[in-house]
Amino acid sequence: MLVQAVVASSVEEDVFEGVVKETLVSIVQEPEKDVFPGMYRRRLPQRSLAMNSSFVVTDTPWYSEGWCVVCISLVDGTVTRLTEGGAEGSCKVLDVWEDFVLIVCTSLSIVLVPSSNF
Secondary structure, three states: OOEOOOEHHHOOOOOOOOOOOOEOOOOOOOOOOOOOOOOOEOOOOOOOEEOOOOEEEEEEEOOOOOEEEEEEEOOOOOEEEOOOOHHHOEEEEEEEEOOEEEEEEEOOOOOOOOOOOO
């Protein structure tokens, strides 16, 4: 079963030490086009806090476009898409440290195989 809401209790306890556990982003029942479709993660990465612990940065599928990186405000739950998906490929968060986010992005490439006469 995939979690569709970011809940602080879905993260390792030491990540949000002393933080009240509450839902940050509501469950999206019927996503609208070009609007945040919801979180589809079992848990957040252990190091996902950025900017003085006021944002969670993580990756999530964005419709059928692939994985993108989103920033979720711990103040008001606002979700901001930081990377694109689709033809450009998918992006995954590797690590978050202070205000720096290490992301890897992949995309499909079409290459021609040389002839077998080489």
